[in-house]
Amino acid sequence: MRSYNPDLTPPWKKSAPVPEVPADVDLVVEEVGTGFCGAVIRCEKTAEGPTVTLEDRFGKHRVFPMVPRGFLLEGKAVTLVRPKAAAAPARPARTASGSIAVPGARARVARAGRIYVEGRHDAELVEKVWGDDLRIEGVVVEYLEGVDDLPAIVAEFAPGPDARLGVLVDHLVPGSKESRIAAAVSSPHALVVGHPYIDVWEAVKPSSLGIAAWPRVPRGQDWKTGVCRALGWPENTGAAWQRILGSVRSYKDLEPQLLGRVEELIDFVTAP
Numbered sequence: 001m002r003s004y005n006p007d008l009t010p011p012w013k014k015s016a017p018v019p020e021v022p023a024d025v026d027l028v029v030e031e032v033g034t035g036f037c038g039a040v041i042r043c044e045k046t047a048e049g050p051t052v053t054l055e056d057r058f059g060k061h062r063v064f065p066m067v068p069r070g071f072l073l074e075g076k077a078v079t080l081v082r083p084k085a086a087a088a089p090a091r092p093a094r095t096a097s098g099s100i101a102v103p104g105a106r107a108r109v110a111r112a113g114r115i116y117v118e119g120r121h122d123a124e125l126v127e128k129v130w131g132d133d134l135r136i137e138g139v140v141v142e143y144l145e146g147v148d149d150l151p152a153i154v155a156e157f158a159p160g161p162d163a164r165l166g167v168l169v170d171h172l173v174p175g176s177k178e179s180r181i182a183a184a185v186s187s188p189h190a191l192v193v194g195h196p197y198i199d200v201w202e203a204v205k206p207s208s209l210g211i212a213a214w215p216r217v218p219r220g221q222d223w224k225t226g227v228c229r230a231l232g233w234p235e236n237t238g239a240a241w242q243r244i245l246g247s248v249r250s251y252k253d254l255e256p257q258l259l260g261r262v263e264e265l266i267d268f269v270t271a272p
Helices: 120-137 150-157 177-185 223-231 237-246 256-270
Strands: 020-022 028-031 037-046 049-055 061-065 071-073 076-081 114-117 140-143 165-169 190-194
Touching (some): 120 140, 120 237, 177 190
């Protein structure tokens, strides 16, 4: 049978609990043992325990241990405790493109201007990284399914001051078919830019995929299929693209040659 030892101390003899008060700078307290009254200057952690430094009205400093019931605040006993560290200022949230996020922002009504990219993979990559920015700016991205029809598309779109057209082209290098088409359709209201990669797949940094480099595929082979073969992936380009796209979390996973061109197009179509 367990013994029962009730606390028979009369209530008037029990010590009343005292509040814990953070020793914030400039808090004025009186040390119980010495009567020294001053403002808190700082708190420090020592081998013997935390201490508080007080400064009186004459500028004199005294250091006291922060013991229970060791101080009076406005005549009442308190226990000083170290103040909690100030929370670091919150950093502004960023979109995947690195822009400052606008919480609660609604998508803007679509502009007359447009950005065209060559294919579905290009459009999905642009959406993943710049989607938040594009919705705020009211910019719609569409894809061409190839660059050969670009002259007819530009003619039908009829870009103008209030409806600018931006186009992102794969493998835009001097002397290529793409460069000749780009030159033919460019105007003050139609901007065609491109990256040097055979396909937008290559614009994803190899390190983000955990590979040393994008493989070289001999001419005459389908490039995407050749990449899958060289990397030992199943020869399913759709599944391969989902694997690549899944490795992209932000602009940091993309090559600068693509980043700069997309930003240039967004600035062009949203310019006043």
